[in-house]
Amino acid sequence: MPNDRSPVPRLVTSLPGPKAKALIDGDERYTSPSYTRPYPLAAHRGFGAVIEDVDGNRFLDFTAGIAVCSTGHCHPEVVAAIKTQADTLLHMSGTDFYYAPQRDLAQKLAEITPGSDAKRVFLTNSGAESVEAAFKLARFHTGRKHVIAFSGAFHGRTMGALSLTSSKAVQRAGFGPLIPGVRHVDFPNPWRGPSVDDCLRQIEKIFHHIVPANEVAAFFVEPIQGEGGYIVPPPDFHPRLKKLAEHHGICYAVDEIQAGMGRTGRLFAIEHWNVVPDIVCLAKGLASGMPLGAIVARADLMDWPPGSHGTTFGGNPLCCVAALETIRLLEGGLVANAARTGDYLRKRLAELTDRFEVIGDVRGLGLMVGVELVRDRASKEPAPLQRDRLIEHCFRKGLLLLGCGENTVRFCPPLVVGEMEIDTAVSIFADALTQIQ
Ligand SMILES: Cc1ncc(COP(=O)(O)O)c(C=O)c1O
Numbered sequence: 375m376p377n378d379r380s381p382v383p384r385l386v387t388s389l390p391g392p393k394a395k396a397l398i399d400g401d402e403r404y405t406s407p408s409y410t411r412p413y414p415l416a417a418h419r420g421f422g423a424v425i426e427d428v429d430g431n432r433f434l435d436f437t438a439g440i441a442v443c444s445t446g447h448c449h450p451e452v453v454a455a456i457k458t459q460a461d462t463l464l465h466m467s468g469t470d471f472y473y474a475p476q477r478d479l480a481q482k483l484a485e486i487t488p489g490s491d492a493k494r495v496f497l498t499n500s501g502a503e504s505v506e507a508a509f510k511l512a513r514f515h516t517g518r519k520h521v522i523a524f525s526g527a528f529h530g531r532t533m534g535a536l537s538l539t540s541s542k543a544v545q546r547a548g549f550g551p552l553i554p555g556v557r558h559v560d561f562p563n564p565w566r567g568p569s570v571d572d573c574l575r576q577i578e579k580i581f582h583h584i585v586p587a588n589e590v591a592a593f594f595v596e597p598i599q600g601e602g603g604y605i606v607p608p609p610d611f612h613p614r615l616k617k618l619a620e621h622h623g624i625c626y627a628v629d630e631i632q633a634g635m636g637r638t639g640r641l642f643a644i645e646h647w648n649v650v651p652d653i654v655c656l657a658k659g660l661a662s663g664m665p666l667g668a669i670v671a672r673a674d675l676m677d678w679p680p681g682s683h684g685t686t687f688g689g690n691p692l693c694c695v696a697a698l699e700t701i702r703l704l705e706g707g708l709v710a711n712a713a714r715t716g717d718y719l720r721k722r723l724a725e726l727t728d729r730f731e732v733i734g735d736v737r738g739l740g741l742m743v744g745v746e747l748v749r750d751r752a753s754k755e756p757a758p759l760q761r762d763r764l765i766e767h768c769f770r771k772g773l774l775l776l777g778c779g780e781n782t783v784r785f786c787p788p789l790v791v792g793e794m795e796i797d798t799a800v801s802i803f804a805d806a807l808t809q810i811q
Contacts, residue, residue: 382424382432382772382795383432384431384772385771386431387431390415390416390427391431393427393429394414394416394429395414397428412762412776413765413766415427415769420443420446421447421448422446422788423436423438423447423787433773434772434795434802435447436774436786436787436791437786438786440776441637441658441659441786442658442659442663443662444636444659444662444700444704444789445662445704445708445788445790446662446790447788449662449790451702452699455696456692456695458695459475459692460692462691464690466691467686467687468497468689469684469689475689475694475695476689478698479495479668483495483668484670486701487654489651491673492672493671493676494673496511496668496676496688497666497667497689497693497694498668498685498689499667499685499687500665500667501535501631501657502529502531502532502535503530503532504631504667504668505532505534505594506530506532506534506535507655508592508627508669508671509534509535509553509592510678510683511653511669511671511675511678515591516623516624516625518591521557521591521592521593522557522559522577522580522592522593523538523539523556523557524559524573524594524595524596524599525558526540526541526605527540527541527594527599528600529629529631530631533549534553537552537553537556538594540558541601559573559577559580560573561573561605562611563605563607564606564737565735565737565754570607570610573611574614577618581622588623590624592627593615593619593624593626594629595627595628595629596632596633597628597633598643598742601779602778602779603778604737604778604782605779606738606739609647611647613648613649625653626653627652627655628655629655630643630654630655631657632786633739634654635660635700636659636740637659637712637741637742638739638742639710639712639713639714639740641705641709643739646739652671652675653675654669654670656668656669660700661700662696664690664697665693666688666694704789708789708790712740712789713740715791715793715796716739716740718793719743719796719799719800720736720737722796726807729807732810733747734746738785741787744783744785747783756780758780760810761782763809764783764803764806765777765783768803771806772802773803783803
């Protein structure tokens with residue numbers, strides 16, 4: 375299939391096709407009703423930025439499996455590394471034993487994350503587990519109970535991570551009481567407000583009226599809000615928030631789970647602001663689709679003793695070699711490609727604003743691009759139904775997209791995407807815009 379250069383999208387059945395229908399019927403009988411499927415895609419295989427469904431329909435994938443398949447689907451070098459490792463050692467548990475892939479990946483992550491201090495790494499299975507680990511570490515290290523996170527943030531769905539998440543009410547409803555000691559303040563939004571001053575004032579108010587700063591263990595913050603709507607904060611936000619954290623001995627815990635691993639055109643998104651975090655949370659793009667997460671923290675901060683935190687599967691050897699290969703490919707050109715093609719994608723999408731009043735804002739960094747839809751630009755009233763119809767229409771034309779926030783379409787293709795694929799995607803997107811006007 376990777377050598378088949380026939381044009382994509384290539385639709386050979388109505389959607390969903392007969393095999394997809396059968397698969398979906400079976401799936402929906404047995405899987406959890408909590409899953410959210412925006413359209414009936416039944417994936418069979420993938421390469422690069424292409425997904426083929428079970429009926430042989432080929433789609434341009436601008437979701438990368440929710441911002442995961444950074445090197446493209448089934449990158450041959452990642453697959454080869456996994457296959458070689460699978461013949462050698464599938465599992466031994468890095469919490470209790472030693473093996474080279476875990477050591478090599480920990481060393482690599484310590485070297486490439488921002489900051490020149492010595493660092494240590496804890497490997498996990500997912501984003502939520504990385505956040506969970508960071509939450510525990512921040513409390514443990516500081517001996518403080520409280521943390522501050524941001525409205526609109528998504529940090530995962532396990533109890534600790536969910537307590538920090540403030541994205542959609544449905545994600546929290548019915549699961550309380552959540553972890554005590556978490557407070558949310560607004561995240562700055564250059565297009566809609568609030569301003570950085572407003573947000574920092576809310577934190578100062580908390581310090582003044584509710585929790586003294588010296589009882590706050592950490593700020594948990596996404597460099598760019600992901601699920602919340604692909605919101606890039608103003609240039610002074612991270613530097614000022616970091617300064618406040620430093621002033622009060624509060625850990626700066628950056629959730630790079632969606633924005634990291636090259637997606638924004640820098641290996642780590644926080645590098646755009648020249649801020650050195652205390653703890654970095656990783657997952658998603660780290661291992662090109664293998665389930666792996668990590669936290670990286672300054673060595674003096676990761677001071678928990680043996681037995682205080684561990685995991686059976688985290689740092690699985692297959693995932694570690696996939697991550698090492700992923701990082702090699704990212705450093706070897708894919709981060710640069712994300713920066714270059716991301717600029718191109720934003721430019722092409724911005725060109726549509728003159729034609730379509732429904733486009734309120736086009737924003738992003740690298741290949742983390744959001745298009746916010748509104749009823750009209752003057753009122754900025756969100757247009758969530760049009761957003762959903764637009765995404766459905768794009769699927770029917772062979773382009774895979776996802777929403778984020780209330781009314782934003784996210785473009786997060788694999789970092790191997792090229793300009794021709796972007797041109798095709800933008801033309802399908804433009805056609806869909808004409809259908810929903
Ligand atoms: C910024 C961020 N943090 C954490 C998570 C949770 O990751 P996972 O679904 O792997 O638990 C996500 C997932 O979307 C995310 O975008």
